[in-house]
Amino acid sequence: MRVVIFGGAGFLGRQLALALLSQETLVVNGESARVISEIIIADKHIDQSFPTDNRLKFFEFDASRASQLKSFLKQEVDVIFHLAAVVSGEAELDFELGMEVNLYMTLHMLDLFRRQKKNPVFVFASSCAVFGGELSEFVTDATATTPMSSYGTQKAASELLINDYSRRGFVNGRVLRLPTIAIRPGKANAATSSFISSIVRDTLQGKRANCPVSKEAEFFILSPEGVIFDFIHAAGLKDEQLGSNRIMSLPGLTVSIEEMVSALEEIAGQEVVDRIDWKPDAFLESIVLTWPAHFKTERGAALGFYEELSVHEIIKNFIANHMNT
Ligand SMILES: NC(=O)c1ccc[n+]([C@@H]2O[C@H](COP(=O)([O-])OP(=O)(O)OC[C@H]3O[C@@H](n4cnc5c(N)ncnc54)[C@H](O)[C@@H]3O)[C@@H](O)[C@H]2O)c1
Secondary structure, eight states: OEEEEETTTSHHHHHHHHHHHHHOEEOOTTSOOEEOOEEEEEESOOOSOOOOOTTEEEEEOOTTSHHHHHHHTTSOOSEEEEOOOOOHHHHHHOHHHHIIIIIIHHHHHHHHHHHHTOOOEEEEEEEGGGOOSSOOSSBOTTSOOOOSSHHHHHHHHHHHHHHHHHHTTSOEEEEEEEOEEOSOOSSOOSOTTHHHHHHHHHHHTTOOEEOOSOTTOEEEEEOHHHHHHHHHHHHHSOHHHHTTOOEEEOOOEEEEHHHHHHHHHHHHOHHHHTTEEOOOOHHHHHHHTTSOOOBOOHHHHHTTOOOOOOHHHHHHHHHHHTTTO
16 A cells, blocks of 8 residues: 655654554555555655655655646555645745645645546645634534634635545545644744744753743644544544544643643753743734634544543653654
8 A cells, every 4th residue: 555645754744654654554444454565755855864664755846836746646546644734834924835835735636636536545634723713612523614824724725625525536535623733843843833842842952942922821732642643543434434524623632831831840840941931922922822722522532533631641752752853
């Protein structure tokens, strides 16, 4: 079986590739497990290190270029994990780039699959940023999308297209609305939520980190381990389990900055917490504070997606698995 990860050299794409390499077989659409013969990393920039494994193949190209995407997709693929995106901060600052990558590229991809008439399983990383503004106390799977950023709007438009392309049998879509993924290892990125990871990761690594929002601010988060489980789980679900609506919010954890910081203090001590600066940032606040933090994700839970236990667990997993990466 041939698996493609668009955005495979990004933070989550690389973790997904490593997880797939470790399990040898993959269940797709409820069928019996098949051996993974190739994991294709398709990304605009491949500058991360990967283990030596002859199942890994690398294609470095700009998938928003329609001609390059077309020639890449001439090969047979069984499962596509589409994680390539311009993240929230960048898409807000550069509207054209956000539209090009987050919307038109996804549409081109879907349309190439339509023409191929093969109906591959297509797992898409959407975001809770499809919600924003005035919302009821809890966001459910029935809540209307009301994005308050260009990134959220581009993700919401892609979601609808994947639903319709799935309904028509052009792709077999699974759209996962990701909570903010924390704690993200490595360096800070251009996602407006980047500070949520930074106040834990950087301070644990002896560096200072700025928190641009107040301690009362709440976020809906999921660990990297959780979301990687969810991507693989989503590919394995049978389409009848999903029905006509392929879009779902992943279960996560609602946590305030105060709760995160006090968990960090309990685990690592006051000295680490003292490395946090508290300088407000109006641009970041104007985006991240529009994201809802309270979700009811019964559908995701019933479908067997990952249930996050506690912020303590998330911090301890980061220390155990990613501290030096
Ligand atoms: N990390 C989070 O907190 C989070 C939360 C919600 C949703 N998501 C979504 O999950 C996905 C993965 O997120 P991530 O944190 O790994 O992001 P990331 O920025 O680390 O990875 C995205 C990858 O896409 C690649 N890419 C961008 N434009 C491309 C193009 N034109 N052609 C080919 N590749 C291109 C980038 O080079 C990068 O490697 C994204 O779709 C993101 O919107 C992430």
